[in-house]
Amino acid sequence: MEPLPATLVPAAQEAVEEAERAVGLPVPPLLRRLYLELGNGGFGPG
Numbered sequence: 001m002e003p004l005p006a007t008l009v010p011a012a013q014e015a016v017e018e019a020e021r022a023v024g025l026p027v028p029p030l031l032r033r034l035y036l037e038l039g040n041g042g043f044g045p046g
Contacts (some may be wrong), residue, residue: 008039 016035020026027035 010037011035011040 013036016027016032026032
């Protein structure tokens with residue numbers, strides 16, 4: 001597995017809401033926090 005990038009950029013609230021509208025379901029709370037507080041990708045299984 002490759003290491004995480006040096007800096008992870010959190011997703012914008014609007015991007016998460018847009019994704020929820022696109023799939024028609026809310027993003028699970030833990031995943032929402034990861035996107036909004038940690039970074040927009042770059043984590044999880046390889």
